[in-house]
Amino acid sequence: MRAMTTERLATDIYKEFKAKPEAQRIATEFALIELAKLVSEIKPKNVLEIGAGIGTITALLLQHPNRPSQITVTEANPVCLLELEKNLKGLALEGYKLIKSADDLKPHDVFDLVIFDGILDEDKQYRVFKLGSWCFVEGSRTKTIIGLKKKLESFGLTINMQTKRPGGQKLKWKSARTILGVPLPAFKFRPVKGCSSGQVTSLVKST
Numbered sequence: 001m002r003a004m005t006t007e008r009l010a011t012d013i014y015k016e017f018k019a020k021p022e023a024q025r026i027a028t029e030f031a032l033i034e035l036a037k038l039v040s041e042i043k044p045k046n047v048l049e050i051g052a053g054i055g056t057i058t059a060l061l062l063q064h065p066n067r068p069s070q071i072t073v074t075e076a077n078p079v080c081l082l083e084l085e086k087n088l089k090g091l092a093l094e095g096y097k098l099i100k101s102a103d104d105l106k107p108h109d110v111f112d113l114v115i116f117d118g119i120l121d122e123d124k125q126y127r128v129f130k131l132g133s134w135c136f137v138e139g140s141r142t143k144t145i146i147g148l149k150k151k152l153e154s155f156g157l158t159i160n161m162q163t164k165r166p167g168g169q170k171l172k173w174k175s176a177r178t179i180l181g182v183p184l185p186a187f188k189f190r191p192v193k194g195c196s197s198g199q200v201t202s203l204v205k206s207t
Ligand SMILES: C[S@@+](CC[C@H](N)C(=O)[O-])C[C@H]1O[C@@H](n2cnc3c(N)ncnc32)[C@H](O)[C@@H]1O
Pocket: 022, 023, 024, 025, 026, 027, 050, 051, 052, 053, 054, 055, 056, 057, 075, 076, 077, 079, 080, 117, 118, 119
């Protein structure tokens, strides 16, 4: 395990994975730092990562000072599966499990932390929460958050997701067009990519 701050660990992993093949869709550096901080705070034992891709978030979990003892990740894309295997080589994989579909989950599998950076199964992916579970969402994934809230409500549970964005801004001005990589002065607002997290609580407030 690397002896360094979790923020530095996240930054180093981001830089390392950004340079790897098939890195177009990896988690942002901002999301990795926020996730590293959340894991330090809540110390989950049992984590489900939906959409492992090439393994950026998985590598962070495996090397985190508060490494969860059970890490289940989902991935089915053949290109990603090849890269994932290469990218996790050399890391301690005790308690790590790769599954391809929601059917590989046991009916009563529930997790302390569920990370969404992909989709497993629109319905089954929401059954893995219990009272007190945490959820971390990379990017906006509005549909995922709405689906999760709806499903939890049918179990008498709820979740208040808090969104964080780099610089705290929701939108920023960006050049709409570039020519040969040079931004032109035709600006428009673009959403700023962030991440969200929250904890499952009871829908009925105790008195
Ligand atoms: C946002 S990506 C997940 C990224 C991953 N968490 C990471 O940070 O390395 C979501 C999904 O996109 C698909 N995907 C990611 N990279 C891909 C690639 N280079 N080619 C094809 N599919 C890809 C995978 O199925 C993955 O689960």
